[in-house]
Amino acid sequence: MSGEAGRVLVVDDETQMLGIVAFALETQGFEAVQARSAEEAWRRFCQEHFDLVVLDVTLPGASGVQLCERLRVDSQVPVILLTARAAESDRIAGLLAGADDYVTKPFSPRELALRAQAIVRRTRAVTPADQLVTNGPLEIDPVRRRARLDGRILQLSDVEGRLLLALARHVGHVVTWSELLNEVWGTGEHTGGRDMIKTTVYRLRQHLGDGEWITSVRGSGYLMPVVEDTRPDPS
Numbered sequence: 001m002s003g004e005a006g007r008v009l010v011v012d013d014e015t016q017m018l019g020i021v022a023f024a025l026e027t028q029g030f031e032a033v034q035a036r037s038a039e040e041a042w043r044r045f046c047q048e049h050f051d052l053v054v055l056d057v058t059l060p061g062a063s064g065v066q067l068c069e070r071l072r073v074d075s076q077v078p079v080i081l082l083t084a085r086a087a088e089s090d091r092i093a094g095l096l097a098g099a100d101d102y103v104t105k106p107f108s109p110r111e112l113a114l115r116a117q118a119i120v121r122r123t124r125a126v127t128p129a130d131q132l133v134t135n136g137p138l139e140i141d142p143v144r145r146r147a148r149l150d151g152r153i154l155q156l157s158d159v160e161g162r163l164l165l166a167l168a169r170h171v172g173h174v175v176t177w178s179e180l181l182n183e184v185w186g187t188g189e190h191t192g193g194r195d196m197i198k199t200t201v202y203r204l205r206q207h208l209g210d211g212e213w214i215t216s217v218r219g220s221g222y223l224m225p226v227v228e229d230t231r232p233d234p235s
Helices: 015-027 038-047 064-074 088-096 109-124 158-169 177-185 193-208
Strands: 006-011 030-035 052-056 079-083 101-104 133-135 138-141 146-149 174-176 215-217 221-223
Touching: 006 015, 006 038, 015 030, 015 052, 015 109, 030 038, 030 109, 038 052, 038 064, 052 064, 052 109, 064 079, 064 088, 079 088, 079 109, 088 101, 088 193, 101 109, 109 158, 133 158, 138 158, 146 158, 158 177, 158 193, 174 177, 177 193, 177 221, 193 221
Parallel strands: 006 030, 006 052, 052 079, 079 101
Antiparallel strands: 133 138, 138 146, 174 221, 215 221
């Protein structure tokens, strides 16, 4: 329980599953803090710092999806959902709630831990190349992980912010499905990967509002067109 990789809040009402997930995360250097309900998890989250939340969908009282939505109101902490439901509608519900990834039970504990490691590493990554990215009135600060549109801060989840940045960095060019999976989720292959991208794009379009900020390119991926800044010069 060194915590070198970060602190993870693991939420599941099954004691055995809690132990399995916590142990897998601890083998990768995480400190795993356990909670058995959405209410307990929310109390811990409000009192302590966490780098990641691993959250079971089916919980007593408030569901994992409801807790994810609540977390998203005030925090951009990455969330991985654990679900025994493989249906597309259930995966989409979790992604619409703001989850960054999902893992379907039964799963490989080692794979879950490695996914957790990759997500936390991405959210912490800061390099000299992380300069302000702009396209018309859209401004993205990769270091602070903040996006503004017409001066208005966009309340984006971590995965939404990464997808927006990936498109903005290649403005005017098509970014393929596999490129988006690599840049945003760190994997070239993912069961239901296109559904994840489509759902995240849908949420982004809601945040961005009017205007053709993200264009679908049939059979290829997505493109962010070059947008002129029509705002008056403040000088």
